[in-house]
Amino acid sequence: MKLNMEKIVYWLFTIMIVSFIIGGIIFLISGGFG
Amino acid sequence: MVILLNKKQFLKELRAELKQLQKEDLDPIMEDFEEHFEIGLSKGRSEEELVESLGTPKTIAKHVKADFLVRQAEDKTSFINFSRAFFAILGLGFFNLVFGLGIFLGILALLFGLFVAAGAFVFAGIASIISPFIEPFVDNLSLGGMNPLAVFFFGIGLTAFGLLIFIADGYITKEFFHMALKYLKMNIKIVTGVN
Amino acid sequence: MDTQFKKGVLELCVLTLLQIKDYYGYELVTEISKNISISEGTIYPLLRRLKKDGHVRKYLKESQEGPPRKYYKLTLEGEEERKRLKKEWNEFFVKVNTFLSGDFVE
Numbered sequence: 001m002k003l004n005m006e007k008i009v010y011w012l013f014t015i016m017i018v019s020f021i022i023g024g025i026i027f028l029i030s031g032g033f034g
Numbered sequence: 035m036v037i038l039l040n041k042k043q044f045l046k047e048l049r050a051e052l053k054q055l056q057k058e059d060l061d062p063i064m065e066d067f068e069e070h071f072e073i074g075l076s077k078g079r080s081e082e083e084l085v086e087s088l089g090t091p092k093t094i095a096k097h098v099k100a101d102f103l104v105r106q107a108e109d110k111t112s113f114i115n116f117s118r119a120f121f122a123i124l125g126l127g128f129f130n131l132v133f134g135l136g137i138f139l140g141i142l143a144l145l146f147g148l149f150v151a152a153g154a155f156v157f158a159g160i161a162s163i164i165s166p167f168i169e170p171f172v173d174n175l176s177l178g179g180m181n182p183l184a185v186f187f188f189g190i191g192l193t194a195f196g197l198l199i200f201i202a203d204g205y206i207t208k209e210f211f212h213m214a215l216k217y218l219k220m221n222i223k224i225v226t227g228v229n
Numbered sequence: 230m231d232t233q234f235k236k237g238v239l240e241l242c243v244l245t246l247l248q249i250k251d252y253y254g255y256e257l258v259t260e261i262s263k264n265i266s267i268s269e270g271t272i273y274p275l276l277r278r279l280k281k282d283g284h285v286r287k288y289l290k291e292s293q294e295g296p297p298r299k300y301y302k303l304t305l306e307g308e309e310e311r312k313r314l315k316k317e318w319n320e321f322f323v324k325v326n327t328f329l330s331g332d333f334v335e
Contacts, residue, residue, distance in 0.1 A: 005201075009198065012194045013194070016194035019187045019188070019189075019190035020187070020191035023185075023188040027181060027184040030180070030184060031181075033180060066273045073295075073298075076294060087269045088268060088269050089267075089269065090270075093268055094274065098277075
């Protein structure tokens with residue numbers, strides 16, 4: 001199996017950014033630490 | 035009075051003179067002369083003429099053996115030189131060794147610490163992913179008032195973050211070892227070069 | 230002519246010939262013995278040494294007149310060596326001539 005490091009890093013980065021954004025939005029909408 | 039040999043006698047005597055040689059050294063030499071005779075004869079020259087122009091097997095063998103001995107001496111010298119250089123590096127570079135080693139270990143510890151941190155992030159991330167699901171069933175586990183979905187997504191992000199740090203650290207560590215090796219080789223080259 | 234001196238000069242001659250073109254063993258040997266009187270047989274050990282030192286490379290080439298022949302080719306290191314030996318020879322030549330013509334301080 002050919003492991004394309006660049007692709008893995010790219011996807012991890014994207015997942016990280018998207019997850020933090022989604023999580024952040026939900027966090028803010030739901031009133032934070034309420 | 036010199037008795038002229040024919041091709042068969044010439045080659046036989048040559049082989050006899052060189053019998054101390056290993057097969058891998060002896061065979062190519064015999065091949066060279068076989069070829070010489072073959073080509074010479076095909077050009078119409080006589081065996082006797084060829085033998086006369088080649089010289090005596092003894093003289094030829096002398097040259098072959100001389101080259102062999104010279105090469106042996108050269109190889110021996112380089113090993114002795116290398117040993118000298120090696121001990122010179124050890125002795126001269128003692129301070130360098132301690133100082134350099136200290137720095138090397140320091141950076142190594144840093145890189146290792148990064149790996150540990152990456153692992154911690156991944157662990158925390160995975161824990162965050164699972165916790166919204168198991169929270170109702172586990173005592174003492176609280177999401178701190180945060181929306182479980184948010185925790186879930188933060189968990190994914192954190193895990194990804196940890197993995198990225200891990201990968202980056204891997205690259206840095208590889209490069210570091212690469213450079214450390216280069217630096218070491220350079221030092222050796224300088225010492226042996228001066229010698 | 231002194232053997233040791235001849236040996237060094239011989240090496241220079243071989244490398245110089247190989248710079249012009251690739252030769253096979255027999256060709257090289259006969260070419261050199263045209264101008265320098267030596268036992269032709271001693272050239273083969275020299276070629277072997279040059280190959281071991283990395284100054285020449287051997288390769289096989291088909292020949293119309295029979296079995297494939299072993300050709301010798303100058304390597305990059307060999308060209309460097311040739312230049313070095315040529316320089317040494319020229320310097321030696323100049324020094325000897327200077328000495329012979331009497332242009333030295335008494």
